[in-house]
Amino acid sequence: DAKTTQPPSMDCAEGRAANLPCNHSTISGNEYVYWYRQIHSQGPQYIIHGLKNNETNEMASLIITEDRKSSTLILPHATLRDTAVYYCIVRGTGANSKLTFGKGITLSVRP
Amino acid sequence: EAEVAQSPRYKITEKSQAVAFWCDPISGHATLYWYRQILGQGPELLVQFQDESVVDDSQLPKDRFSAERLKGVDSTLKIQPAELGDSAMYLCASSFQASGSLRETQYFGPGTRLLVL
Numbered sequence: 704d705a706k707t708t709q710p711p712s713m714d715c716a717e718g719r720a721a722n723l724p725c726n727h728s729t730i731s732g733n734e735y736v737y738w739y740r741q742i743h744s745q746g747p748q749y750i751i752h753g754l755k756n757n758e759t760n761e762m763a764s765l766i767i768t769e770d771r772k773s774s775t776l777i778l779p780h781a782t783l784r785d786t787a788v789y790y791c792i793v794r795g796t797g798a799n800s801k802l803t804f805g806k807g808i809t810l811s812v813r814p
Numbered sequence: 815e816a817e818v819a820q821s822p823r824y825k826i827t828e829k830s831q832a833v834a835f836w837c838d839p840i841s842g843h844a845t846l847y848w849y850r851q852i853l854g855q856g857p858e859l860l861v862q863f864q865d866e867s868v869v870d871d872s873q874l875p876k877d878r879f880s881a882e883r884l885k886g887v888d889s890t891l892k893i894q895p896a897e898l899g900d901s902a903m904y905l906c907a908s909s910f911q912a913s914g915s916l917r918e919t920q921y922f923g924p925g926t927r928l929l930v931l
Contacts, residue, residue, distance in 0.1 A: 746818070746905050746922030747857065790856055801870070802920060804856025 707791045707805060714811040721778040723808055725791030728772040734795045736767060737802065738776045740787040747790065747804075750776065781812045816840045818923035820906050826929045832894035835926045839888070839908030847920065848881055848891050849905040857905055863889065896930045903927050 708726040715721040727736065737752040751758055751765045753774075758765040764777040778785055790807040794800050819838040827833045839846050844865050849857035860879065862870040865886040874881065878897070883889040893900055903925045911918040 744924075746907070746925050747920075748922065749919045788856075801859050801862075802857075804858070806854070806856055 706803075707793055709789075709791055709805065709808040711806070712809040712811065714813055715781050717783060717812050717814050718780055721781040721785065721810055721812070723776040723778075723789050723791075723810060724773065725776070725808075726773045727791070727793045730771050730793050731795070734793050736765065736771075736774050737792040737794055738763070738765065739790045739792065739802075739804075740785075741790070741807070742784075742787040750789075781810075783812050783814065786810060786812045818906055818908055818921055820904075820923035820926055822926055823924060824927050824929075826931065827896050828931050829898055830895040832892065833896050833928065834890055834892045835904050835906075835928075837889045837891070837906030837908075837923060839906070840910075840921055843908035843910050843921070844886070845909045845911070845918075846883060846889050847907040847909075848889070849907065849922075851903040851905055851925070853902070857903075860891070893928075896928075898930050901928055901930045 735752050735754050738750040739747040740750055741747045750762050751760055753765045753767055755767055755771055767774045788807040788809050790804050792802055818840055821836050825833055846863040848860045850860050851857040859873055861874045861881045863883045866883050879893055881891045905922055905925045907920040907922045909918050909920045
């Protein structure tokens with residue numbers, strides 16, 4: 704599975720959109736981009752995943768560039784409860800594929 | 815909403831002692847994972863079950879760690895003997911879909927925080 708690169712931290716104001724970047728320049732054609740987040744002292748929580756089309760659900764939007772070498776997770780209206788570590792993970796399909804977590808990006812939402 | 819249950823939530827033990835963690839996945843979830851998370855890092859997969867069978871335990875330190883899921887439902891992770899470096903959060907996750915399937919979503923429990931003194 705391809706590796707991902709995320710900045711270590713970022714912050715945003717409450718109520719504003721939070722745009723979390725992720726680079727995955729070695730992604731291959733059958734690998735998906737997954738996002739999980741981990742609020743302090745809790746287990747990780749699935750947010751969204753996609754292959755090449757942009758995806759949206761009740762939690763967030765995922766924008767994947769046309770060349771698929773990078774993506775952005777968008778939280779449209781960040782709240783204080785969105786303060787967490789966000790993990791961008793590239794994963795293929797098949798029984799041998801795994802969720803390989805890096806250090807993630809720490810998002811701090813300020814009042 | 816159904817959740818993955820783990821116990822205990824916190825465990826303090828002395829090195830060389832045995833320790834065990836328990837996980838009850840969401841009902842109907844055939845795939846179960848154990849992860850270890852060292853402070854400041856992301857979770858690392860230790861072992862993966864499909865029903866009662868181990869699918870992947872390549873990252874499990876088998877000299878001291880063992881995991882079982884005898885009836886394909888709940889699971890136990892054991893460490894014997896515990897070492898100082900085992901201090902970490904131990905997370906259990908489960909999924910309905912088979913590992914690596916297109917729509918697999920893993921649901922994580924709250925974890926067991928282990929401190930080895």
